[in-house]
Amino acid sequence: AQSVTQPDIHITVSEGASLELRCNYSYGATPYLFWYVQSPGQGLQLLLKYFSGDTLVQGIKGFEAEFKRSQSSFNLRKPSVHWSDAAEYFCAVGRPNFGNEKLTFGTGTRLTIIP
Amino acid sequence: DVKVTQSSRYLVKRTGEKVFLECVQDMDHENMFWYRQDPGLGLRLIYFSYDVKMKEKGDIPEGYSVSREKKERFSLILESASTNQTSMYLCASSLSSRGRNQPQHFGDGTRLSIL
Numbered sequence: 001a002q003s004v005t006q007p008d009i010h011i012t013v014s015e016g017a018s019l020e021l022r023c024n025y026s027y028g029a030t031p032y033l034f035w036y037v038q039s040p041g042q043g044l045q046l047l048l049k050y051f052s053g054d055t056l057v058q059g060i061k062g063f064e065a066e067f068k069r070s071q072s073s074f075n076l077r078k079p080s081v082h083w084s085d086a087a088e089y090f091c092a093v094g095r096p097n098f099g100n101e102k103l104t105f106g107t108g109t110r111l112t113i114i115p
Numbered sequence: 116d117v118k119v120t121q122s123s124r125y126l127v128k129r130t131g132e133k134v135f136l137e138c139v140q141d142m143d144h145e146n147m148f149w150y151r152q153d154p155g156l157g158l159r160l161i162y163f164s165y166d167v168k169m170k171e172k173g174d175i176p177e178g179y180s181v182s183r184e185k186k187e188r189f190s191l192i193l194e195s196a197s198t199n200q201t202s203m204y205l206c207a208s209s210l211s212s213r214g215r216n217q218p219q220h221f222g223d224g225t226r227l228s229i230l
Binding site: 009034036041042043044045046049090101102103105106107108 | 119146148150155156157158160163165173205207209211212217218219220221222223224
């Protein structure tokens with residue numbers, strides 16, 4: 001079964017600084033990969049997804065992620081964070097298997113932005 | 116945009132009560148999901164449905180059941196609520212595409228407290 005690890009429970013960065021959130025997955029083949037963001041009291045919003053092709057994926061709100069097969073990673077990056085980026089971020093993996101379209105989510109990384 | 120609507124944002128019930136959580140999506144999605152979200156545990160799948168009247172157990176189905184009588188509506192039922200079912204419940208839906216794991220779209224969640 002696939003699994004997802006987000007090793008950082010909580011990250012604090014200064015406004016305007018760069019950001020990288022880590023995500024490692026366990027799956028035998030190339031999975032489908034997703035990053036979601038959850039603002040307080042809200043549901044999850046899709047930031048970006050990777051299915052195949054170019055390993056650098058652009059998403060909404062200025063985020064990007066890079067798929068690295070050799071490291072089984074799909075890290076999320078943003079060159080300059082804004083106070084509104086404070087939220088919880090979830091990485092998710094899906095297996096390309098007809099009839100089984102479930103996703104497995106990581107435990108999340110909470111991002112705090114300081115002035 | 117896809118809209119997933121959960122009937123209640125906050126709900127307080129008593130131990131032993133039968134509790135219904137309702138979810139409606141407006142995009143004709145085949146797949147619907149129920150998750151619970153707890154601090155430090157991320158999202159855990161309770162049940163999902165890939166068609167009307169079809170359901171499959173997720174990772175933590177004990178104490179829950181579901182109903183999908185119409186394509187747009189997916190109900191989560193706590194047969195006899197217990198305090199350990201106090202949690203945030205999230206509903207999601209996705210388009211079925213022969214295993215390509217389309218992104219899931221989430222509702223805003225129901226925060227359920229069992230007293």
